[in-house]
Amino acid sequence: MNIFFVGGLGTLLLxxxxxxxxxxxxxxxxxxxxNGGTFSFAQIPIIAYKSLDDFTLSALPMYVLMSQVxxxxxxxxxxxxxxxxxxxxxxxxxxxxxxxxxxxxxxxxGSSVATAITVGSVALPEMVKRGYNKRHVLGLLAAGGTxxxxxxxxxxxxxYGSVTGESIGKLFIAGIVPGLILTLAxxxxxxxxxxxxxxxxxxWAERMESTKTAIWGLILPIIVIGGIYTGIFTPTEAAAxxxxxxxxxxxxxxxxxxxxxxxxxxxxxxxxxxMILFIIIGAMLLGYIMTMLQIPQTITNYxxxxxxxxxxxxxxxxxxxxxxxxxLETISIxxxxxxxxxxxxxxxxxxxxxxxxxxxxxxxxxxxxxxVGLNLFVLKGIDRTNTIDEIVKGVIPxxxxxxxxxxVLSIFPEIATFMVGDxx
Numbered sequence: 078m079n080i081f082f083v084g085g086l087g088t089l090l091l092x093x094x095x096x097x098x099x100x101x102x103x104x105x106x107x108x109x110x111x112n113g114g115t116f117s118f119a120q121i122p123i124i125a126y127k128s129l130d131d132f133t134l135s136a137l138p139m140y141v142l143m144s145q146v147x148x149x150x151x152x153x154x155x156x157x158x159x160x161x162x163x164x165x166x167x168x169x170x171x172x173x174x175x176x177x178x179x180x181x182x183x184x185x186x187g188s189s190v191a192t193a194i195t196v197g198s199v200a201l202p203e204m205v206k207r208g209y210n211k212r213h214v215l216g217l218l219a220a221g222g223t224x225x226x227x228x229x230x231x232x233x234x235x236x237y238g239s240v241t242g243e244s245i246g247k248l249f250i251a252g253i254v255p256g257l258i259l260t261l262a263x264x265x266x267x268x269x270x271x272x273x274x275x276x277x278x279x280x281w282a283e284r285m286e287s288t289k290t291a292i293w294g295l296i297l298p299i300i301v302i303g304g305i306y307t308g309i310f311t312p313t314e315a316a317a318x319x320x321x322x323x324x325x326x327x328x329x330x331x332x333x334x335x336x337x338x339x340x341x342x343x344x345x346x347x348x349x350x351x352m353i354l355f356i357i358i359g360a361m362l363l364g365y366i367m368t369m370l371q372i373p374q375t376i377t378n379y380x381x382x383x384x385x386x387x388x389x390x391x392x393x394x395x396x397x398x399x400x401x402x403x404x405l406e407t408i409s410i411x412x413x414x415x416x417x418x419x420x421x422x423x424x425x426x427x428x429x430x431x432x433x434x435x436x437x438x439x440x441x442x443x444x445x446x447x448x449v450g451l452n453l454f455v456l457k458g459i460d461r462t463n464t465i466d467e468i469v470k471g472v473i474p475x476x477x478x479x480x481x482x483x484x485v486l487s488i489f490p491e492i493a494t495f496m497v498g499d500x501x
Contacts, residue, residue, distance in 0.1 A: 096409040097352070100359030107366035121362065128361035129354060132313065133239045137353065139316035140230050142346045143323045144186035149338050150327040152294040153182050153195030159287040161203075166278035169271035171207060172217055173264050175200045179221030180228060180260040184298035185323075187230035189444050193222025193455045201459055208274055215463060216471025217267045219452045223441035223479075224263075226407065228256035229302055230316065233407055233440050236357070237433045240415045244430075245312040246305050251430050251493045252437065253302070255486060259438075262478050270474075293326045306496075353408050360412030367416070377420045387425040388487075394418060395439060395483065402443025406451055410443060411436070434493040435483055442479055445472045 085106065089099035108117040147153070160174035160181075167173060175196060182192045197218045204214045226233045229249035238245035279287075288295075301319045304310035310318060328334040368374075380390055401410045422432045444452045447469050457463045486492055 096405065097355035097359045100356065100363045100409075100413070104359065104362035104366050107363070107370075112366055112369055120365065124362055124365050125358045128358050131239050133235065133245055134354075134357075136230075136245065136313040136316040137232060137235050137239075138346065138350045139313075139320050140187045140232060140235070141349050141353075142342070143316065143319045144188040144191040145342045145345045145349075146320070146323040146327050146334075147182075147186055147294075147297075148191050148195055148345075149342060150323070150331045150333060152185065152291070152326065152331075153178070154199050155287070155291040156181050156294045157196060157199045157203075159284075159291040162279035162284045162287045165276045167268065168273070168275050169268035170276060171200075171204055171209065171274070172213070172267035172271045175204065175214075176217060176221045176260060176264050176267060179218075179224050180256070181294060181298065183225040183228040183256075184230075184302065185294060186225060187232055189222045189225035189441075190451060190455055192225040193218060193452045194459070196221065197456055197459050201456070207276065209271055211463075212467050212471040213267070213270055214471070215456055215468045216473070216475055217263065219445050219450075219456055219468055219472045220263055220475030220478075222452045222455065223444045224256060224260060226440055226444075227252050227259060227434075227437050229253065229305075230312070230319070231437065232353070233411055233437055234433065235312075236353075236408060236411045237415065237436065239357075240412060241419045241429060241433075243433065247430050247497045248433050249302065249305055249312060250496050251434050254496060255434050255438070255482065255493050258485075258492070259479070259482055262482070263475060266474060266478060293330055297322055297326070356408050357412055360409075360416075363413075364416045372417075374420075376417055377424055380421050381424045387427070390421070390425060391427070391487070394421070395435070398436065398439040399442060399446070402439060402446045402450075403448065405443070407440040407443050410440065428490060428494060430497060431486070431490045431493050435486060438479055438483055438486075442476055445469075445476060 085103045089102060094102070105118070105121070108120070109115065157174070157178045160178045161171060164170040164174040164177065178200070179192055179196050182195055183189075186192060186195075200218060201214055205211050225231075229252045231249065231252060234248040234252060235245055237243065238248055297319060300322060301310075301315045304315050304318065305312055324334065327338075383390075398410065398414070401414070405413075418436075419429065422429060444450050447453060447465060453465055453468050453472075456468050457465060
């Protein structure tokens with residue numbers, strides 16, 4: 078049966094069928110052949126309804142909406158200008174500024190694609206014009222964009238919480254320190270790589286002016302994450318507050334919330350959310366038939382009954398996630414694998430909050446792993462003269478840094494969990 082599901086899913090994906098439909102079609106076939114024929118189809122609408130009837134999922138469309146508002150408003154451009162004026166006088170200062178901007182915009186939008194598009198469209202031409210090696214720029218932009226799913230708010234963390242029942246607030250807080258460490262590691266490497274480039278320092282007046290202009294972009298993540306950490310908001314309430322504040326910024330600060338932009342925001346939000354929610358439905362349908370056949374239980378029992386170290390199994394899980402990341406996008410990997418991996422992690426005695434951060438870093442690697450790494454194609458789309466090979470060569474050192482962070486977190490899991498405390 079395992080061969081039926083694995084082989085069937087691989088075949089459907091190779092045929093080019095969208096992930097959501099591949100999952101759903103395989104689930105329907107499994108119901109027909111292994112669970113009572115057409116009689117079992119009556120469960121499809123019930124499962125589809127229950128898979129989305131989850132209060133934690135209500136935060137998802139709001140964070141997506143917030144990222145789309147900020148993408149159009151121009152916040153990213155002002156954040157980049159501010160970072161440039163504060164950091165450009167250091168060796169490799171513009172590289173540091175770009176990654177700083179990626180981190181801040183990631184904390185605003187929760188989206189890797191939005192971060193890569195927004196910062197990349199501004200930074201790529203500017204850095205190349207100022208003498209930065211294009212391959213180096215492409216690498217740091219592709220890697221910097223991935224910070225959008227580790228630094229909270231994070232769409233994959235919402236999916237993880239929804240599938241496993243873990244607290245999204247705890248997941249968000251757990252991502253802060255690893256996100257900062259990864260950002261600083263990226264900055265240190267980028268500065269070393271581009272240390273031969275140093276520009277004239279901006280005046281204090283210029284720095285203050287740019288900071289004043291970008292202040293709303295700096296305040297928004299403080300409102301969202303600070304509200305969750307202090308207990309003022311739940312993650313869902315924080316998402317709603319973030320949407321209201323982002324619309325206010327676009328309407329009253331940047332004054333570009335016209336009817337055309339409003340339509341673009343809504344269409345992009347609906348398109349993104351529909352894609353994610355259809356994948357969730359398909360995965361839940363497949364999870365239902367696999368649970369009926371006791372496939373996750375069998376795999377969990379087999380993994381935990383072997384006379385080998387739990388860390389060997391943990392390493393194998395990471396290798397599987399890395400392999401899947403080469404061919405699937407992050408949401409698909411999460412909803413397909415979590416129903417199987419989560420029980421294994423719990424049975425082996427690992428902290429599920431800690432494992433969520435490990436898994437999200439693996440999803441960051443998926444975003445920059447050929448042949449289908451999404452951030453690679455985002456950067457190629459920004460400038461058609463870029464080649465995927467060129468971007469991949471530039472991003473390899475950053476992928477190694479991500480792997481090293483997984484190793485560090487495996488040795489010192491408290492890095493991810495010490496701030497969680499009583500957050501709900």
